[in-house]
Amino acid sequence: MNDDEPLIRWQWIADHTAELADYTGIHLRLGLLPVLFGLIISVPLGILCHRWRWLYPPVLTVSNIMYSVPSLALFMIFVRYTGLTEQTVMIPLTLYTLSVLVPNVVDGLASVPEPVRLAATAMGFGAVRRVIQVELPIAVPVVIAGVRVAAVSSISLVAVGQLIGQGGLGYYITRGLQLDFPTPILTAIVLIMLLALATDALLVLAQRLLTPWSRNKVTSA
Amino acid sequence: MIRFDAVSKNYPNGTTAVDELSLELAEGGITVLVGPSGCGKTTTLRMINRMVEPTAGTVSLRGRDIREVNAPELRRGIGYVIQHAGLFPHRTVLDNIATVPMLLGWNKKKARTRAAELLELVGLPAEMAKRYPNQLSGGQQQRVGVARALCADPPVLLMDEPFSAVDPIVRAELQAEFIRLQKELHKTIVFVTHDIDEAIKLGDNIAVFRTGGKLAQFDTPERLLAHPADDFVADFVGQDRGIRRLSFVNAAELPLRDGPVLPATAPVAQARAADEPWVLVVDEGRRPLGWASVAELADGGTLADASLTPLGHTFSLVGDSARAALDSALLSPARLAVGVDAEGAVVGVADACELSAGTTAVQAAAGEQASTEAESASSESRATVGKTSADTPGGGDR
Ligand SMILES: Nc1ncnc2c1ncn2[C@@H]1O[C@H](COP(=O)(O)OP(=O)(O)OP(=O)(O)O)[C@@H](O)[C@H]1O
Ligand SMILES: [Mg+2]
Numbered sequence: 001m002n003d004d005e006p007l008i009r010w011q012w013i014a015d016h017t018a019e020l021a022d023y024t025g026i027h028l029r030l031g032l033l034p035v036l037f038g039l040i041i042s043v044p045l046g047i048l049c050h051r052w053r054w055l056y057p058p059v060l061t062v063s064n065i066m067y068s069v070p071s072l073a074l075f076m077i078f079v080r081y082t083g084l085t086e087q088t089v090m091i092p093l094t095l096y097t098l099s100v101l102v103p104n105v106v107d108g109l110a111s112v113p114e115p116v117r118l119a120a121t122a123m124g125f126g127a128v129r130r131v132i133q134v135e136l137p138i139a140v141p142v143v144i145a146g147v148r149v150a151a152v153s154s155i156s157l158v159a160v161g162q163l164i165g166q167g168g169l170g171y172y173i174t175r176g177l178q179l180d181f182p183t184p185i186l187t188a189i190v191l192i193m194l195l196a197l198a199t200d201a202l203l204v205l206a207q208r209l210l211t212p213w214s215r216n217k218v219t220s221a
Numbered sequence: 222m223i224r225f226d227a228v229s230k231n232y233p234n235g236t237t238a239v240d241e242l243s244l245e246l247a248e249g250g251i252t253v254l255v256g257p258s259g260c261g262k263t264t265t266l267r268m269i270n271r272m273v274e275p276t277a278g279t280v281s282l283r284g285r286d287i288r289e290v291n292a293p294e295l296r297r298g299i300g301y302v303i304q305h306a307g308l309f310p311h312r313t314v315l316d317n318i319a320t321v322p323m324l325l326g327w328n329k330k331k332a333r334t335r336a337a338e339l340l341e342l343v344g345l346p347a348e349m350a351k352r353y354p355n356q357l358s359g360g361q362q363q364r365v366g367v368a369r370a371l372c373a374d375p376p377v378l379l380m381d382e383p384f385s386a387v388d389p390i391v392r393a394e395l396q397a398e399f400i401r402l403q404k405e406l407h408k409t410i411v412f413v414t415h416d417i418d419e420a421i422k423l424g425d426n427i428a429v430f431r432t433g434g435k436l437a438q439f440d441t442p443e444r445l446l447a448h449p450a451d452d453f454v455a456d457f458v459g460q461d462r463g464i465r466r467l468s469f470v471n472a473a474e475l476p477l478r479d480g481p482v483l484p485a486t487a488p489v490a491q492a493r494a495a496d497e498p499w500v501l502v503v504d505e506g507r508r509p510l511g512w513a514s515v516a517e518l519a520d521g522g523t524l525a526d527a528s529l530t531p532l533g534h535t536f537s538l539v540g541d542s543a544r545a546a547l548d549s550a551l552l553s554p555a556r557l558a559v560g561v562d563a564e565g566a567v568v569g570v571a572d573a574c575e576l577s578a579g580t581t582a583v584q585a586a587a588g589e590q591a592s593t594e595a596e597s598a599s600s601e602s603r604a605t606v607g608k609t610s611a612d613t614p615g616g617g618d619r
Binding site: 113116118137211 | 295309310320324354
């Protein structure tokens with residue numbers, strides 16, 4: 001690295017705000033859509049695994065194995081089918097979220113107290129209605145805890161997608177390395193961290209709004 | 222109303238939870254299922270709303286085999302209350318209560334209006350409607366559980382140890398409230414408990430189960446105490462069943478005598494003349510003030526000057542049972558129970574021996590009556606006998 005090059009050139013940031021904003025938007029999309037898709041897959045899959053317990057171990061094994069495959073390898077596999085597109089980044093990221101989300105959906109459903117489940121059945125809820133109206137709402141805190149982990153790790157993993165040219169803010173990291181210019185690298189890292197923090201804060205807020213009942217654990221006579 | 226016909230439940234692991242049960246539960250009464258842990262009470266209860274399917278036999282409700290009815294639909298017509306209320310933590314108290322009406326497709330407003338009525342019926346303040354279950358005490362949660370079970374006005378109510386998870390004081394409160402509610406609502410109630418005292422207090426009829434899911438005896442509480450079918454039942458109802466039986470004898474039927482009763486204005490000399498160790502001092506309305514020990518009275522003056530020993534307690538001829546009367550005798554310094562009328566005025570006194578003799582006479586008369594009726598009548602009408610006298614323990618056994 002060039003010795004008289006400062007760590008941060010504020011002028012560069014000022015010159016690139018619009019472009020940085022664009023890449024931030026792309027980064028968010030690449031990071032968060034997989035979490036949404038992951039959730040759409042995990043909720044029904046988790047319900048099935050909760051209902052038929054024998055299904056859970058194989059599902060868990062498969063999703064854990066996928067998680068252990070390096071992202072680079074997954075990108076290379078999917079490039080053959082989806083080319084150098086955003087999908088090629090999002091599909092592996094979606095698969096990664098499953099190893100966090102499926103167990104959290106299953107644990108969330110398991111957190112429903114047995115008397116509550118029994119009472120729901122005894123009141124005359126059918127099986128499907130019981131899951132939707134009673135069990136899933138009660139599972140929300142545990143599921144959101146999983147979503148927070150999945151979202152933060154997904155946002156940070158997006159940058160790796162730059163290896164196939166779809167890395168959101170990861171673009172600035174490769175550029176900075178190529179040009180031996182630290183400002184874009186640091187800017188991208190800070191922005192990625194801020195995105196992760198903001199997403200996490202929003203999810204905490206969402207949980208508070210969705211589960212007013214889980215607060216105020218006071219017992220008054 | 223609810224009829225079990227040779228019903229058995231065997232679990233795949235080989236457990237026989239219920240064994241060849243035949244039982245008919247009368248409409249509008251409380252039937253208590255009681256027995257040691259694991260004897261099949263919960264299983265029996267859950268076979269009524271199809272949460273457990275029998276392996277043999279049929280259960281019918283109002284003459285209809287319950288297997289003909291779709292299970293969730295059947296359950297919406299049967300209230301269910303469990304030990305740890307099982308309230309939905311994510312719904313407010315009001316929405317918890319409105320659960321079944323909402324399932325039945327009522328509109329939200331109507332369901333909530335009805336739920337608010339129920340909240341009042343079970344004795345909870347209206348401002349609790351908006352709370353979540355975790356903001357209620359155990360006793361309050363249990364009340365909400367009862368309100369939820371009653372909201373769609375089902376004719377049948379199943380209760381599985383509903384009061385056993387709360388402390389004894391709250392339990393007694395809930396039981397009293399429950400008796401009051403039932404007098405108003407006349408539901409057909411099946412109530413599970415392992416507590417024989419609770420069974421006797423609440424039941425119009427009691428089914429005692431033994432381990433292995435066998436019905437040991439099905440009878441009214443009085444008959445269960447007076448004539449246990451075998452050693453198991455005798456053992457289960459406990460050593461003090463003689464005392465418990467007193468709960469079923471109305472205090473009004475006991476013989477009382479006038480006894481040494483004097484107004485506070487009476488001179489001490491008059492108390493001495495009564496030739497009794499204790500005299501009962503009363504006010505101008507004949508309401509008892511306390512006992513005066515004659516030996517300790519100062520000479521001269523009136524009884525108003527004497528220091529009185531407290532009564533212990535009196536018993537009321539309207540509402541109390543012989544059990545309260547006997548207790549009153551045992552606690553009295555003079556060993557005399559004081560019977561009062563509705564206004565609290567002294568009617569008479571009796572000692573423990575007199576009360577015991579009177580009780581035996583009443584029980585003998587009632588026993589003859591019950592056995593002649595039992596011979597000529599079906600189990601339905603026997604249940605009715607149980608019902609009239611079951612008012613006594615609720616009112617008198619405090
Ligand atoms: N799903 C099941 N599989 C196997 N055995 C069971 C099952 N449910 C209950 N049992 C057995 O059936 C018997 C009766 O159980 P049940 O729950 O009806 O008893 P209970 O009288 O309600 O007992 P408690 O007073 O402890 O609640 C017990 O021996 C129990 O272990
Ligand atoms: Mg039980």
